[in-house]
Amino acid sequence: QKEVEQDPGPLSVPEGAIVSLNCTYSNSAFQYFMWYRQYSRKGPELLMYTYSSGNKEDGRFTAQVDKSSKYISLFIRDSQPSDSATYLCATSVSGNQFYFGTGTSLTVIP
Amino acid sequence: GAVVSQHPSWVICKSGTSVKIECRSLDFQATTMFWYRQFPKQSLMLMATSNEGSKATYEQGVEKDKFLINHASLTLSTLTVTSAHPEDSSFYICSARGPDSNTEAFFGQGTRLTVV
Numbered sequence: 001q002k003e004v005e006q007d008p009g010p011l012s013v014p015e016g017a018i019v020s021l022n023c024t025y026s027n028s029a030f031q032y033f034m035w036y037r038q039y040s041r042k043g044p045e046l047l048m049y050t051y052s053s054g055n056k057e058d059g060r061f062t063a064q065v066d067k068s069s070k071y072i073s074l075f076i077r078d079s080q081p082s083d084s085a086t087y088l089c090a091t092s093v094s095g096n097q098f099y100f101g102t103g104t105s106l107t108v109i110p
Numbered sequence: 111g112a113v114v115s116q117h118p119s120w121v122i123c124k125s126g127t128s129v130k131i132e133c134r135s136l137d138f139q140a141t142t143m144f145w146y147r148q149f150p151k152q153s154l155m156l157m158a159t160s161n162e163g164s165k166a167t168y169e170q171g172v173e174k175d176k177f178l179i180n181h182a183s184l185t186l187s188t189l190t191v192t193s194a195h196p197e198d199s200s201f202y203i204c205s206a207r208g209p210d211s212n213t214e215a216f217f218g219q220g221t222r223l224t225v226v
Contacts, residue, residue, distance in 0.1 A: 008151065036217075043116065043203050043217035044154070088153065098144070098215060102153040 003027060006089055006101025015110050019076040023089035023101045026070065030091040030099075033065050035074045038086045038103065047087075048074070079108045113137055114206045116218025123194055123225055131189045131221045133204030139184040140206035144215060145177075148201045160187055194225040 006023045013019055021035075031052055036044035048063040050056045056063045062075040072089055086103040113136040123129050133143060142161050146154040158174075160166035160181035168174045176198075178190040187206075191198055201222050205215040 006153075041201075041220065041222065043114075043205075043220045046216065097156065097159065100153040102151075105151075 003099040004089060004091055004101045006104055008102050008104060010105040010107060012107045012109060013079055015079060015081060015108055017079050017108075019074075019079050019083070019106060019108075021074040021076075021087050021089070021104050021106070023072045024070055025072070025091050025099070027091070027093070027099075028067070028070065029093045031094070032092040033063070033072050034090040034092070034098070035061075035063055036088040036090060036100075038088060040085075044088055081108045081110050084108050114140075114204065114216045114218045116204055116221055118221060119219055120222040121224070123223070125195055125225055126193055128190055128192045129194055129223060131191075131202055131204070131223075133187045133189070133206065133218050135185050135206045135208075135216075138206075138208045140187070141184065141209045142207045142215075143181055143187040144205045144207075145179060145187075145189050146203045146205070148203060148220075154203065157189075191223065194223070196225045199223055199225045 004025045034049040035047045037047050038044040050063050050065050053065050053067045060077045064073040084107045086105050088103045089101040090098045092098045115134045117132045145157045148154050156169050157172045158166040158168045160179050162181050162184050166179040181187040203220040205217045207215040
């Protein structure tokens with residue numbers, strides 16, 4: 001079983017839609033949860049991180065962690081064409097090693 | 111966020127030659143650097159973790175004699191692919207983390223290596 005499972009998509013939504021991206025993980029020891037955005041042929045860019053359970057909001061982005069179900073989510077409100085990218089979730093126990101999902105490819109159609 | 115610069119962004123080399131990829135943290139001291147490999151439509155595969163001044167820790171299945179990692183300073187780590195072969199063609203990405211962070215590992219732009 002992979003440490004982190006993520007549906008690769010692709011996901012295609014109209015501009016302005018709410019996007020929901022999700023991952024599940026297997027190790028209950030994970031405490032740090034990150035979301036990265038990766039444009040084609042570029043390195044990943046850290047979008048948000050959360051520690052333990054709960055929600056974190058930053059502009060149009062909301063990250064949510066449910067440790068009881070080992071489920072992490074990223075919501076994008078009012079999605080824009082510029083949000084089109086691959087989104088990677090990642091987890092870590094202590095920051096010494098990161099486990100990444102396979103990434104979900106998102107296209108926002110104008 | 112912090113800036114990590116990776117160079118070159120792409121390189122084409124002949125089979126049997128060696129290629130060096132540099133990863134620099136421009137505005138912070140990177141006590142830990144990670145090297146990843148990414149295949150198309152797949153996630154990042156951790157190759158090795160290096161702490162400044164010590165030998166890199168390689169993941170299982172990664173040949174340390176083939177992928178030489180040097181982290182001689184707090185701002186620079188290098189990955190050298192020795193005697194490259196076409197199967198080594200891939201997207202290589204580094205990330206760097208400072209001493210005070212458990213989460214914010216900043217990524218370089220990646221290097222597209224093509225071995226012909």
